[in-house]
Amino acid sequence: MKYLFFFMLFITLCFRCRAQDPHFTQYFASPLTLNPALTGFFDGTYRLALNERQQWWNVGSSYSTTSVSADLKIIPDDIPRFDTFGIGFSGLFDKSLSGALLSNYISASAAYHKSLAGEGRQTLGLGFQVSFANRFIDFSKLSFASQFNGDIFDPSIPVSFENNANTKYFEINTGLLYALHTGNGNFYAGASLYHTNKPTETIFDPSGYRIPFRETIHGGGEVNINPLSSMLFSGVFMTQGGINDELIGAAYGMKTGDDFNNLNSTKLYLGFWYRFNDSYIPYIGIDYNNFNVGINYSFSSSSISGYHPATFEVSLIFKHKSNSNQASLCPRF
Numbered sequence: 341m342k343y344l345f346f347f348m349l350f351i352t353l354c355f356r357c358r359a360q361d362p363h364f365t366q367y368f369a370s371p372l373t374l375n376p377a378l379t380g381f382f383d384g385t386y387r388l389a390l391n392e393r394q395q396w397w398n399v400g401s402s403y404s405t406t407s408v409s410a411d412l413k414i415i416p417d418d419i420p421r422f423d424t425f426g427i428g429f430s431g432l433f434d435k436s437l438s439g440a441l442l443s444n445y446i447s448a449s450a451a452y453h454k455s456l457a458g459e460g461r462q463t464l465g466l467g468f469q470v471s472f473a474n475r476f477i478d479f480s481k482l483s484f485a486s487q488f489n490g491d492i493f494d495p496s497i498p499v500s501f502e503n504n505a506n507t508k509y510f511e512i513n514t515g516l517l518y519a520l521h522t523g524n525g526n527f528y529a530g531a532s533l534y535h536t537n538k539p540t541e542t543i544f545d546p547s548g549y550r551i552p553f554r555e556t557i558h559g560g561g562e563v564n565i566n567p568l569s570s571m572l573f574s575g576v577f578m579t580q581g582g583i584n585d586e587l588i589g590a591a592y593g594m595k596t597g598d599d600f601n602n603l604n605s606t607k608l609y610l611g612f613w614y615r616f617n618d619s620y621i622p623y624i625g626i627d628y629n630n631f632n633v634g635i636n637y638s639f640s641s642s643s644i645s646g647y648h649p650a651t652f653e654v655s656l657i658f659k660h661k662s663n664s665n666q667a668s669l670c671p672r673f
Contacts, residue, residue, distance in 0.1 A: 360580050361534065361554050362405045362434040362443065364391055365587065365613065365621055366634050367576050369655035372409045372430040372449055374558065374576070375532035376467030377517035379411045379451035380426015384630075384659040386412035391656075396649040403436035411449070422460035424453040440478050447471040453517070465517040475543050476506040509539035511551070525570075527561035534580075554580040568595045572609070589613025591623060609634075617641070619651070632657040 364370045370391045371378035391407040411428030419425055432445040451467030515532030534554035542548055560574025575588035591611025609625035619641055625634040638651040 360583055360585075362393075362432060363578065363585065364393055364405070364407070364655075365615070365636055365638060365651065365653050366391065366623075366655045367558065367587070368560065368574055369632070369634050369657060370407050370409070372411065372428050372447065372469070373407055373432055374556065375515035375517060375530045376449045376469035376513050377451045377453075377465040377515035377530055377532065379428040379449045379467050379469075380413050380424050381451070381453060381465060381517060381519070381528075382411075382659055384661045386410065386660050388658045389655070391653070393651065393653045395651040403434065403438075403441075405435075406433045407431070420455065422455035422463075424463070424465075426451050426453075441475070442478060443473070443475040445471050445473050447513075449513075451515075451517075453519075461521040463517075463519045465519070467515045467517070469513040469515075471511050471513065472508070473511060473539075473541075474506075474508045475541065477543065479505065505543065507541040507543040509541055509551075510537075511539045512536045515556075525561055525563040527559075529559035530557075532556045532558075552581040554578065562593075569593060572611070586616040587613055587621075588616075589621065589623070591625065630659050630661055632659070 363373065367374045370389065371381070372389075387410065389407070389409045391405075393405040395403055395405070407430065409428060409430035411426050413424055413426050415425055428449045428451075430445075430447045430449070432443075432447070434443040435441070436443070447469050448471075449467060449469035451465050453463045453465035456462040456464055511534070513532065513534040514536055515530060517528060517530040519526070519528040521527075532555075534556075535551045536553070538550045538553070540548045540550055556576060556578045558574070558576040560572070562570050562572045564570045570593045571590060572593060573588075573590040576586070578585040589612055591609045593607050593609045596606045596608070607627040609623070609627075611623040611625070613621040613623060613636070615621065615638070619638040621636050621638045623634065623636040625632065632655075634655040636653050638653070640648045640650065
């Protein structure tokens with residue numbers, strides 16, 4: 341039964357590697373991999389983000405995803421007062437099949453957020469991103485039937501391959517983002533389209549495979565309950581290559597200070613997300629000064645041959661706060 345599980349896991353991972361991009365459960369903490377229009381959409385002058393995901397770590401043959409990004413607001417004195425122009429850079433690094441399949445993505449993005457009315461209380465943002473992708477297979481981390489010497493698998497036995505184990509390409513991504521600030525909360529809704537030029541990769545098919553669009557719709561908000569607490573909520577729908585990914589959830593935020601607008605107070609978040617037909621995801625987060633930290637642990641809602649795969653994810657964001665009262669009005673999720 342155990343070998344059957346790992347065989348099914350291997351097939352699932354291979355199919356995922358071709359059909360879906362790497363992504364995060366804490367999608368709201370990895371903005372530049374979700375929507376290019378999120379570039380520059382934050383309170384402050386610049387933002388640094390780090391995300392780490394260990395998926396199915398408890399059943400073997402897991403894969404890990406790491407994201408690092410930096411974005412900042414530029415030329416504030418050369419654009420209308422309540423507009424924002426942001427640029428960003430990011431790297432996404434994914435290891436699948438126990439580290440045998442490596443996927444690296446380096447991106448540069450830019451977004452302009454136009455104030456529609458009310459001193460920036462409504463904005464519409466448009467973003468673009470250019471990415472360079474490099475995916476390759478490290479065959480030294482795989483074992484094959486021809487390497488079995490009768491007693492053990494001997495990795496020193498050479499194995500020849502005819503297929504292309506390396507692929508590189510450029511891609512273009514784009515997105516839109518609408519944000520609304522009211523007297524009692526912040527709200528946003530966005531949409532993005534990745535692989536708009538449908539680049540071709542050859543790592544799984546020497547004749548060439550056109551990468552399908554990744555289409556995403558997402559939204560969320562924060563509603564103030566009282567000066568010391570708020571309720572946050574968000575959801576995302578993502579589809580690529582016939583595979584859908586749907587998450588929805590909410591978190592309750594509690595502030596330790598006596599001023600809801602005090603940037604130096606600590607705020608604790610307790611929440612729960614649900615990935616449809618897949619997993620339950622408790623979440624805990626904390627804001628301390630300019631740092632935001634989030635941790636979640638996903639429990640599978642179904643089993644594969646009696647196993648319940650689990651996923652661990654952590655995020656860290658640093659935002660250099662602006663002393664200006666004109667900082668963008670942005671929800672946390």
